[in-house]
Amino acid sequence: MRSIPKISDAEWEIMKLIWRVNPITSEEIIISLSGKMNWSAQTIKTFINRLLKKGAIGFEKTGRSYIYYPLVSEKDCIRAENKSFLKKVYNGAVGMLFSNFIEEESLSEKEIEKLQDLLAKKKTKILPVKKIER
Amino acid sequence: MRSIPKISDAEWEIMKLIWRVNPITSEEIIISLSGKMNWSAQTIKTFINRLLKKGAIGFEKTGRSYIYYPLVSEKDCIRAENKSFLKKVYNGAVGMLFSNFIEEESLSEKEIEKLQDLLAKKKTKILPVKKIER
DNA sequence: TGGTATAGTTTACAACTGTAAACACAGCTT
DNA sequence: AAGCTGTGTTTACAGTTGTAAACTATACCA
DSSP states (O other): OOOOOOOOHHHHHHHHHHHHSOSEEHHHHHHHHHHHHTOOHHHHHHHHHHHHHTTSEEEEEETTEEEEEESSOHHHHHHHHHHHHHHHHHTTOHHHHHHHHHHHSOOOHHHHHHHHHHHHHHHHHHSOOOOOOO | OOOOOOOOHHHHHHHHHHHHSOSEEHHHHHHHHHHHHTOOHHHHHHHHHHHHHHTSEEEEEETTEEEEEESSOHHHHHHHHHHHHHHHHHTTOHHHHHHHHHHHSOOOHHHHHHHHHHHHHHHHHHSOOOOOOO
């Protein structure tokens, strides 16, 4: 249960890729991100190295090059990021966060329905139900 | 329509206060935040100064001290922060953001109902309604 | 087996951040 | 009027970040 290191914006881009596809070589990372992000190969190498130093990813030697894989889970990182964002911008008020995003962002009907579903489910869960032990 | 400057985490704390109560003196800011944030008065002064330099706040002289007020709106800053967070962590997928927060965060029944209401309203707005001109 | 391309490592460097000490200046007090 | 006191201003300093060049070592090709 390694504590999650601080991951910078640029590093997040690398991590998202590694979480999606791993293990992965630096070459693949560079190919995949240099265009999208407009980063030079060297720049990407730096980010990979920093993530290594931070303990966010690990690697295994494979002949000439390494293959990298995540050491921290996406779930945990997202959770941490959510938390600090919520605190920083909304003082922890989830309700405000939601209403803001609902207002600002465009959602398809389908998405809205899915959210309504999620909320309904959530509601039943917090309903003061008489607990049945077994 | 001043473009919003980049506001750091610590600076956000100052801004949130200034948005809530303004105009405000540095003394008030220091009193209000030094305890909560565990910052020395000097540290807070630095943040205030940086916000001035960034053009996020302005001031007016009042004898010995200044009174500060925001130059960028809370709404705009929150919007920008939302946007970059959504992009960085969720690749812009609002749906994912919502389901994550709904799962992770605890919401009161009342809050859930409010959200359901908001979603319902949002839905009617995107419903393909035959426009009635007048 | 020697040379070379290439993957990884080190170094660079300015801007931004958190954290704060040192300094300067203008009113208020005596 | 002179000094003190409390504001604002400058300077400091290490760590992080974005961006990348320079360097090094080694696996593979000829």
